[in-house]
Amino acid sequence: MTGxxxxxxxxxxxxxxxxxxxxxxxxxxxxxxxxxxxxxxxVGVHYHKMYSEKFDCLTGELKVQLGSKVHTLSGGMSAMxxxxxxxxxxxxxxxxxxxxxxxxxxxxxxxxxxQIAYGLARDGETKxxxxxxxKYILAWLFxxxxxxxxxxxxxxxxxxxxxxxxxxxxxxxxxxxxxYVEF
Numbered sequence: 001m002t003g004x005x006x007x008x009x010x011x012x013x014x015x016x017x018x019x020x021x022x023x024x025x026x027x028x029x030x031x032x033x034x035x036x037x038x039x040x041x042x043v044g045v046h047y048h049k050m051y052s053e054k055f056d057c058l059t060g061e062l063k064v065q066l067g068s069k070v071h072t073l074s075g076g077m078s079a080m081x082x083x084x085x086x087x088x089x090x091x092x093x094x095x096x097x098x099x100x101x102x103x104x105x106x107x108x109x110x111x112x113x114x115q116i117a118y119g120l121a122r123d124g125e126t127k128x129x130x131x132x133x134x135k136y137i138l139a140w141l142f143x144x145x146x147x148x149x150x151x152x153x154x155x156x157x158x159x160x161x162x163x164x165x166x167x168x169x170x171x172x173x174x175x176x177x178x179x180y181v182e183f
Contacts, residue, residue, distance in 0.1 A: 005182055008118040012130040014038035017114055022183060023106025031106040033114075037062070037097045042090025046147045051103050051110075053081045055089060060097030064089045073099070086150040109144035112181050117141055119180035139163035140173060 007018040021032040037060075045065065055064050057073035064071045064079040065088045071079045081087035091097040103110060120132050132138045143164040149157055167173050 008115060010118045010121045010130065012121045012126055012128070013041055015041050017118070019111065019183065020100070021106075022111055023108045026106055028106050029104070031103040031108075031111055032100060033103075034058075034098065034100050037089075037091045037099065039091055039094045039096065043088055045086050045088045045150050047081075047084055047086045047150055048146050049083055049148060050146050051105055051107055052083055053087070054102040054104070055079045055081070056100045056102070058098040058100065060091065060095050060099075061093050062089060062097045062099050063092055107146060109146060111183075112177060113141045113145035115182065116176050116180045136163050136166045137172065137176070140167035 006020075007016055009016050015038045016036040018034045018036075019032075020034055021030065023029075023031050026032075042063075055062060055073065056078045057075055059075055062073045064073060064081070066079060066081055066085055067087075073079060089099075116137075117126075117130075117132070120126050120137070121130060125134075126132055132141065139160040140163075142160050148154065149160075167176075
């Protein structure tokens with residue numbers, strides 16, 4: 001954690017996430033985070049079955065890909081990734097982009113996955129690409145964040161789901177939550 005107990009930093013990705021509202025605080029209605037996305041930062045294509053994500057650009061330029069179409073957002077503009085829509089977000093500029101993401105309904109698993117992934121990055125427990133060194137922990141984080149692989153990559157999901165169970169069986173989930181989840 002940095003300064004605020006609700007602001008986390010990822011030294012690999014060089015971005016910050018501030019939790020403005022958690023699923024618990026909104027009775028599960030939504031989760032709201034603010035992201036300071038580093039230049040050239042972002043995430044790969046994925047989708048969620050259980051929740052939507054609304055991206056509200058505050059400053060800079062945010063690119064949001066929905067399906068095959070890339071939307072360029074600037075301050076005051078929004079884009080919505082509904083459930084089952086393949087999407088990603090990225091910053092192709094040389095400036096920091098600041099935006100909010102509202103997840104509906106809220107997802108405590110998403111919240112935990114960010115805190116754990118960023119904590120692992122701070123502790124040197126990730127590869128250069130920011131993924132956890134342990135394929136089992138990676139699979140479990142994918143599972144609790146309710147993220148899914150698109151297209152042909154979806155054939156690997158059953159492997160991920162199976163690997164995630166090992167984390168539960170070995171109690172590693174409880175250790176990670178105790179170590180990294182602060183709120």
